[in-house]
Amino acid sequence: MANVELKPESVFRIFDEINQVPRPSGHEEKMGAYLKDFAQKNGIDFKMDEAGNVLLSKPATPGFENRKTVVMQAHQDMVCEKNPDVEIDFMKDPIRTKIEGEWLMAQGTTLGADNGIGIAMALAVMTDDTLKHGPLECLFTVDEERGLTGAEAIQSGFMNGSILLNLDSEDEGEIFVGCAGGIRTNATYTYTPIEVPEGYIFLEIAFKNGKGGHSGDDINKGFANANKVLNRFLYRALKKFDMYLCSFNGGGLHNAIPRDAKAVIAVPMKDKENIRVDFNIWSAAVKEEFKRTEPNLEFTMESTDAQPAIDRETAKGLIYSIKAVHNGIFALSRDIPGLVETSSNLASVKMGNNNTINICSSQRSSADNGKAVMSNTVGAALEMGGAEIEFGAAYPGWAPNMDSEILKVAKQTYHKLFGKEPKVKAIHAGLECGLFKERYPHMDMISFGPTLRGVHSPEERMLIPTVQLCWDHLVAILESIPEN
Numbered sequence: 001m002a003n004v005e006l007k008p009e010s011v012f013r014i015f016d017e018i019n020q021v022p023r024p025s026g027h028e029e030k031m032g033a034y035l036k037d038f039a040q041k042n043g044i045d046f047k048m049d050e051a052g053n054v055l056l057s058k059p060a061t062p063g064f065e066n067r068k069t070v071v072m073q074a075h076q077d078m079v080c081e082k083n084p085d086v087e088i089d090f091m092k093d094p095i096r097t098k099i100e101g102e103w104l105m106a107q108g109t110t111l112g113a114d115n116g117i118g119i120a121m122a123l124a125v126m127t128d129d130t131l132k133h134g135p136l137e138c139l140f141t142v143d144e145e146r147g148l149t150g151a152e153a154i155q156s157g158f159m160n161g162s163i164l165l166n167l168d169s170e171d172e173g174e175i176f177v178g179c180a181g182g183i184r185t186n187a188t189y190t191y192t193p194i195e196v197p198e199g200y201i202f203l204e205i206a207f208k209n210g211k212g213g214h215s216g217d218d219i220n221k222g223f224a225n226a227n228k229v230l231n232r233f234l235y236r237a238l239k240k241f242d243m244y245l246c247s248f249n250g251g252g253l254h255n256a257i258p259r260d261a262k263a264v265i266a267v268p269m270k271d272k273e274n275i276r277v278d279f280n281i282w283s284a285a286v287k288e289e290f291k292r293t294e295p296n297l298e299f300t301m302e303s304t305d306a307q308p309a310i311d312r313e314t315a316k317g318l319i320y321s322i323k324a325v326h327n328g329i330f331a332l333s334r335d336i337p338g339l340v341e342t343s344s345n346l347a348s349v350k351m352g353n354n355n356t357i358n359i360c361s362s363q364r365s366s367a368d369n370g371k372a373v374m375s376n377t378v379g380a381a382l383e384m385g386g387a388e389i390e391f392g393a394a395y396p397g398w399a400p401n402m403d404s405e406i407l408k409v410a411k412q413t414y415h416k417l418f419g420k421e422p423k424v425k426a427i428h429a430g431l432e433c434g435l436f437k438e439r440y441p442h443m444d445m446i447s448f449g450p451t452l453r454g455v456h457s458p459e460e461r462m463l464i465p466t467v468q469l470c471w472d473h474l475v476a477i478l479e480s481i482p483e484n
Helices: 009-018 029-041 113-126 149-153 226-240 269-289 312-324 368-384 405-418 433-439 464-479
Strands: 045-048 054-058 070-075 097-100 103-106 136-141 163-166 174-179 181-190 200-208 244-251 261-268 298-303 328-332 340-351 356-365 388-391 423-427 444-447 461-463
Touching (some): 070 113, 113 461, 113 464, 163 405, 181 312, 226 244, 261 269, 312 356, 340 368, 368 388, 405 464, 461 464
Antiparallel strands (some): 045 054, 054 136, 174 444, 200 261, 200 298, 244 261
16 A cells, blocks of 8 residues: 555555454454554543443644534444455454555455544544644444444443544445444254265255345345355255255355355255256356346355255255245335335354354344334244244434534535535444434434445445545534534
8 A cells, every 4th residue: 555645645544554453343452452552652532441442532723622522433343254265364464455446455355444444534633733623532432343332332421522423434425314223133943963865965055256245235236145045046956856954054244245155965866967957057047137236156066075964844944934034125215215224134044053053134224113023024934944033132223313413514514625415315224323322312413434335245445536535524524513
């Protein structure tokens, strides 16, 4: 990055520093130490709560002491996903970046712009003495990507600001004023291992190279869910052949659309050629189905070693329930045209310990009732297949306030800077604003950020020119904050 002109220089320099710091969700200790060191070097007040959330404070510039206090907010952790051929230890290694055209990307991993660029912009403000602003705070939360647990741990009185600028959105020129809430529905199947009879061939089938993406923001883009698609063939094979299921593993993080999945099956040796022909016909049809959204899909079927199978009743229940469970958009908003209101993502299927198979799914909705309906619908389908169901802690959505004072300021400053109106939207992804509203009900909030694409996947990339646009807008908002 050092030899490429990236603007604003201070923002990209700090972002590069941040990407040298390992920060997987739940392991933000090194990021907390970086922020503490950054604050000490720059004479910025620092405090950290028991959860690891960090708050930095800076007084107003002369003449702006009577302005309302603003909190710039971003999260410390990042989603750690990589391509299969990439060697990286996310607990130790830095993120290696590259530039392709106007896009900044990582080399086969997530970039960490979600939400490292938000931290970088906030820290750049805190160290720029040429800017005009009222009293400032920076809140950097932990564990946002796994379940917003850092935001949930925030106590009343930790922040003093009355306005919050969430810097965790992904479309420059759009201001977000609402988001979906969410819940996880997890299922556990317990099986008995059985021996496959003599005369069977073992085959590993795989779905590879899906785009994946964010399970909220990308749920309406028509990307293939690797678990659901691969299970289509398992269901088909179960109907046509005397099939045993030995294993099923797919997906990873609860908030990412699964990109890869594989299963091991066994069929009679006499059906060896028939199932290969059937697999080729099926995979060709799937590629045709997703040719516009997933041009690089790959399907493989290879012989593998003999191994125990899942008892047939459990295997049938697993395959049938995955076939039946809802995945994708469930309902659209009645208030905001084109906005997804309710959705579900079948995030992962994993062989567990003690003869278990574990499914993780996540449901999102901007309506509390929709969230409950969706999680119960998913839970019922999995439970009918013989699973034990567990619901995770739900987090609230953020209801839009179109009369917001800070929204008015943001719209006016954007128009003055760029000669056009920003789009005001809600997002079908989880932002921490809903949790902040519970502890700070009178806080006025908006969310914005530079343009990112492919977040939560190795395709994550950031459109470099939009960082300057977002920075200019942030600076203008801070200078235009109203008085108390």
